[in-house]
Amino acid sequence: MKRIMIDKDRCNGCLNCSLACMAEHNPAGKSIYVLNLTDIRNESRNFIALDRSGKPTPIFCRHCGEPECVIACMSGAMSRDPATGRVTYHPEQCAACFMCVLSCPFGVLKADTAERKVIIKCDFCGERETPRCVENCPNRAIYLIEVSEE
Amino acid sequence: MKYVIIGASAAGINAAQTIRKLDSQNEILLISKDDRVYSRCMLHHVIAGKRSLDGISFVSPDFFTQNALQWIKGTGVRDIRFAERRITLEDDQSVAYDRLLIASGASASLPPIKGLAGAPNVFTLRDISDVQRIGAAAQAGKTALVIGAGLVGMDAAAGLLEKGLHVVIVEQADRLLPLQLDRTAASNYQTLFEQAGAEVYTGVTITEALPSGNGGPVQSVRLNDGTVIPCDLVIAATGVRPNTGFIKDAVLTMNDGITVDEQMQTSLPDVYAAGDVTGRSAIWPLAVKQGIVAGSNMAGTSKKLTDGFTAKNSINLLGLETVSLGLVHAPDPSYEQATLNHHGVYKKIIYKDGVVHGVILQKEISRCGFWTQVIKEKLPIEPWPADIFDLNYAAFYQIAPNGRYQYARAL
Secondary structure, eight states: OEEEEEOGGGOOOOOHHHHHHHHHTOTTOSSGGGOOTTOTTSOOSSEEEEOTTSOEEEEOOOOOSSOHHHHHOSSSOEEEOTTTOOEEEOGGGOOOOOHHHHHOTTOOOEEOTTTSOSEEOOOTTTTOSSOHHHHTOTTOSEEEEEOOOO | OEEEEEOOSHHHHHHHHHHHHHOSSSEEEEEESSSSOOOGGGHHHHHHTSSOSGGGOSSOTTHHHHTTOEEEESOOEEEEEGGGTEEEETTSOEEEOSEEEEOOOEEEOOOSOBTTTTOTTEEOOSSHHHHHHHHHHOOTTOEEEEEOOSHHHHHHHHHHHHHTOEEEEEESSSSSSTTTOOHHHHHHHHHHHHHTTOEEEESOOEEEEESOSSSSOOOEEEETTSOEEEOSEEEEOSOEEEOOTTOOOTTSOBSSSBOOOTTOBOSSTTEEEOGGGGTOOOSHHHHHHHHHHHHHHHTTOOOOOOOOOOOEEEEEETTEEEEEEEOSSOSSTTSEEEEEEETTEEEEEEEETTEEEEEEEESOOTTOTHHHHHHHTTOBOSSOOSOGGGOOGGGGEEEOTTSOEEEOSOO
16 A cells, blocks of 8 residues: 655745645645635645644645544444455444544544544545645655555 | 354354354354344334444354354243253253353343332333333333433433433432443533433432332332422433353352453353443443453464543433543542534543543544543653644654554554
């Protein structure tokens, strides 16, 4: 399976990855020119947080081998595909109990800001060859690696 | 080689899936009283009319065929003869096993209140038949009395309110959700429930249900302060007991439930137990983990349960979400507390000597999952930050060569 590897030292916090994520998942269209940055209904699935010395730190879903979010999910909305290693969220099945938010050991997950009814979760950009965040990082702070995870 | 699993909920289903991943050859048979797979945590959504029975399944419709699982459904177990490795079902079928998992769950029990037992309008909320009976008894405008304001009682209360009933909640502790919430967080729910039309009585007990002792329906209950509350139906949500009634053979060691080691093995070889029947799982994620560990060991791949943490609850009632981890109150003055309370957002962190022991977050729970790890592992936070509520996983960031996140001990 592929995973987004992170080289924190190369991240300068430009947020291109977050904008790329928002653009990719924007219902109005994928172009950066139709991206409305004030629309709270369109949130980035990844985020850059500052560590305790103020250094930008990329926090991206790991699509874990034994995902705590899937284990915690009592509705069947979270599942891991053993073939691709992707951890996928199905909002239509979700009961908004937020046990996955509480269970993600790295605090990646959150509920959507606008309605607080669904989870904001990386989908590895679906059919795309390379996730758009990775494509848009100017510093190669995030890049794809192949890992074996069972 | 034949695997048999008793129970088809969180632990049983996950054990079956785990065994099948590791063993593609041998027969796996599930036996369950339930005739469908469903999430008990969503039963109140069925009461509310927000979900169908199919809508509360937590597995895909083709789960059993996909994993090549046999399933005897709608039948309980009458007896297990461990020496012969043989199970007798309630319909007289006899089933042999080589490796057995008992994941029979728990049943709701009625509190010992005079007049409740045997009344036709007194229900628990544990399985689909309960929901169907409650549905038949509950028509809009009626009054439902909920005994016990724990997670199940509050779910039931919310579901019945959404269905249009008048709901009265009675709790003997001084607040709603006493095991998960402190007074502030609980009172925010109380306000919400009262605004939605519920009546809440805390710090009281029910002395009897009336009329008592004739086997007829309960028409009212009397509280210890003398108050009489009329009601049309009663939901008792005061606790569960492991389903071990079918185990008459005394060779199996029991405590509150079936005793297991960290591999989920019981006192007998090739007999495992997982989930609520162990009396130790309490929350869905732990039942799932126990099922995975049991299934793995049954299929010959050694695995230990590394996580027994149960003080982890997430609540979402009437559109207000709260998470609760570890301690709810500081046990003594040597503990410190940080609180934040504005615009309906309430946060509290209980800590001592740089170690966090309890977290409550209400209405703002974004990206809070790292706290589970911090509390479970008692990770010291050094130095203590200027604003503890700003802390996030970046403070602990460490990455392995395969891209897995880890926790750096030193910050």
